[in-house]
Amino acid sequence: MTATDAVTGLASQFDDLEQQHETANLGMWAFLSTELMFFGGLFAAYTVYRNLYPDAFIAASRHLSVMLGAINTAVLLTSSLTMAQAVNAAQLRKRREAIVLLLATMILGAAFLGIKAFEYYQDYREHLVPGSAFRFEESLRAHAQMFFLIYFLMTGLHAIHLIIGIALVGTIAYLVRREMSDDRAATKVEITGLYWHFVDLVWVFLYPLLYLVDVHK
Amino acid sequence: MSQHVVPLRMNLIIFAALMVLLLTTIGAAYLDLGRGNLPVALLIAAVKATLIVLFFMHVKYSNRLTWIFSGAALLWLTILLSLTMSDFLSRGWLQIAGK
Numbered sequence: 514m515t516a517t518d519a520v521t522g523l524a525s526q527f528d529d530l531e532q533q534h535e536t537a538n539l540g541m542w543a544f545l546s547t548e549l550m551f552f553g554g555l556f557a558a559y560t561v562y563r564n565l566y567p568d569a570f571i572a573a574s575r576h577l578s579v580m581l582g583a584i585n586t587a588v589l590l591t592s593s594l595t596m597a598q599a600v601n602a603a604q605l606r607k608r609r610e611a612i613v614l615l616l617a618t619m620i621l622g623a624a625f626l627g628i629k630a631f632e633y634y635q636d637y638r639e640h641l642v643p644g645s646a647f648r649f650e651e652s653l654r655a656h657a658q659m660f661f662l663i664y665f666l667m668t669g670l671h672a673i674h675l676i677i678g679i680a681l682v683g684t685i686a687y688l689v690r691r692e693m694s695d696d697r698a699a700t701k702v703e704i705t706g707l708y709w710h711f712v713d714l715v716w717v718f719l720y721p722l723l724y725l726v727d728v729h730k
Numbered sequence: 731m732s733q734h735v736v737p738l739r740m741n742l743i744i745f746a747a748l749m750v751l752l753l754t755t756i757g758a759a760y761l762d763l764g765r766g767n768l769p770v771a772l773l774i775a776a777v778k779a780t781l782i783v784l785f786f787m788h789v790k791y792s793n794r795l796t797w798i799f800s801g802a803a804l805l806w807l808t809i810l811l812s813l814t815m816s817d818f819l820s821r822g823w824l825q826i827a828g829k
Contacts, residue, residue: 538796542796561814579756579759583756593782594742706787718779
């Protein structure tokens with residue numbers, strides 16, 4: 514008895530739809546907890562090195578564009594709004610609206626990656642990529658390189674998560690288009706939303722920590 | 731109960747609050763707050779994160795077990811950061827004013 518009820522979408526191991534829904538949500542939260550630990554290690558590295566080399570971090574941070582970072586934050590926050598509304602539409606079984614909002618979320622995610630790629634290109638042009646071609650004021654060179662290493666690792670890991678997120682949202686949009694009648698489709702949109710919001714959440718911390726290090730100086 | 735639908739109005743209010751906080755964090759970064767710049771930036775980010783978790787991620791409307799799962803993540807992150815930093819701070823490896 515591992516069959517799923519064709520009408521209600523209830524899998525046989527669950528008592529009712531509510532329990533099935535809660536289990537899916539908890540599963541995603543358990544995964545996101547491990548994701549937080551994953552990023553947490555990098556945040557810990559950032560904290561240690563920023564405290565070790567405060568001057569180099571300030572000087573290095575000046576080379577990032579506050580404006581582009583702000584635009585990207587706004588883009589990502591907007592994508593979270595469209596994702597939240599997609600969940601809303603899926604719960605109310607508004608199939609068309611859910612698909613449009615999921616596509617909008619994907620487009621905004623792609624826009625974020627486009628701007629990020631442009632920033633990476635600028636960093637590359639300015640010789641800010643760690644390695645033998647790295648150029649920086651001599652006295653701060655080694656420590657500024659550490660800032661950029663952490664910058665590329667953290668934003669790169671974040672970008673990978675966003676790419677996965679876009680693929681996930683696309684897959685879910687396809688599933689919703691195909692079948693939206695039962696409870697499971699809405700749950701899938703909901704837990705994909707949890708992942709998407711988590712990726713947004715990481716950026717909410719990355720932006721001030723990387724782009725806004727003592728900009729008043 | 732668990733399938734709580736957050737209305738559009740609420741989502742828009744949260745979104746507007748997040749955008750205002752984004753502008754606040756940029757504005758605050760350009761003010762000279764002495765040693766206060768980082769704590770203020772982190773406080774604003776924490777408020778934004780709380781809004782996202784409670785409303786966009788529906789934790790406010792979820793059951794207690796979800797609260798425990800999301801809270802546990804935060805607890806372990808706190809242990810990770812505080813134990814690491816307590817080591818660095820107590821070994822005198824960091825240049826701290828007045829030390």
